[in-house]
Amino acid sequence: MTLHDLAGVAERAARAGGAVLLDHRDKVLEVTLKDARVDVSSSADLAAQEAVVAAIRAERPDDLVLGEEDAPDTSEPVAGLCWWVDPLDGTRAFIDGFPWFATAVSATLDGDPVAAAVHDPLRDELYAAVGGGGATCNGVPLQVSPASRAAEVVVCVQAQSADPAVIAEFARLMRAMLTVSGGVRFPGAPALVMAHLAAGHLGGYVERDMAPWDVAGGRLLIEEAGGRVTDFAGQVRDGSVRHDIVASCGGAVHDELVAATGMRFEEG
Numbered sequence: 001m002t003l004h005d006l007a008g009v010a011e012r013a014a015r016a017g018g019a020v021l022l023d024h025r026d027k028v029l030e031v032t033l034k035d036a037r038v039d040v041s042s043s044a045d046l047a048a049q050e051a052v053v054a055a056i057r058a059e060r061p062d063d064l065v066l067g068e069e070d071a072p073d074t075s076e077p078v079a080g081l082c083w084w085v086d087p088l089d090g091t092r093a094f095i096d097g098f099p100w101f102a103t104a105v106s107a108t109l110d111g112d113p114v115a116a117a118v119h120d121p122l123r124d125e126l127y128a129a130v131g132g133g134g135a136t137c138n139g140v141p142l143q144v145s146p147a148s149r150a151a152e153v154v155v156c157v158q159a160q161s162a163d164p165a166v167i168a169e170f171a172r173l174m175r176a177m178l179t180v181s182g183g184v185r186f187p188g189a190p191a192l193v194m195a196h197l198a199a200g201h202l203g204g205y206v207e208r209d210m211a212p213w214d215v216a217g218g219r220l221l222i223e224e225a226g227g228r229v230t231d232f233a234g235q236v237r238d239g240s241v242r243h244d245i246v247a248s249c250g251g252a253v254h255d256e257l258v259a260a261t262g263m264r265f266e267e268g
Contacts, residue, residue: 003133018102153203158186159208198227210245
């Protein structure tokens with residue numbers, strides 16, 4: 001099976017998850033907290049993951065499939081081919097009826113993202129990428145923003161935690177990005193954010209401690225659309241391991257955003 005074949009599997013699986021999400025929009029959901037008050041899951045997440053995994057296994061029965069709702073350990077690299085599933089990217093938005101959510105499916109091969117699909121079912125937009133084969137939305141090629149300075153782009157800075165230390169770090173990063181960029185947003189749904197960055201609608205995205213199901217596919221979309229994705233030190237990381245993320249349209253913009261992650265501020 002070629003990388004293009006894997007991308008086809010990812011696209012069909014992402015559409016299967018998106019269909020389930022549309023079906024659950026008007027249903028009463030069972031909601032579960034993963035922390036004190038912020039990180040949530042729902043019966044829609046579980047149903048969508050079941051549909052995505054079933055779609056992958058129908059074509060790739062022997063492959064390793066890891067989904068967010070199974071909470072797998074992502075501290076060590078995964079060798080070989082692995083599928084990563086975020087069945088409902090933007091759970092909080094989905095629960096509240098805010099139209100900003102998607103299903104994200106990606107595959108890594110020895111830690112390198114090689115196939116990706118992010119399906120926004122409300123807009124029927126399928127963002128897809130294959131290693132070395134470009135990135136598209138509904139078949140139309142994607143290209144990152146041509147901006148040459150961070151001051152010209154909007155950056156997403158995000159966090160999802162009730163932990164005071166995580167909140168404090170988020171506030172520091174938010175201040176740093178406000179200092180160098182043309183604006184900051186916090187929409188949630190990181191895979192969908194990265195898809196829109198690949199499409200040139202955003203110029204940057206910064207977040208701590210992100211899992212592969214959130215960002216591996218988005219990384220491939222952005223790289224295939226001409227952008228860059230690294231950690232806070234500017235290094236490309238193994239895509240099967242949880243790590244900090246700086247994603248951008250590339251060039252000097254990326255260098256400025258990486259530098260800004262190190263900013264510290266005196267109170268007062």
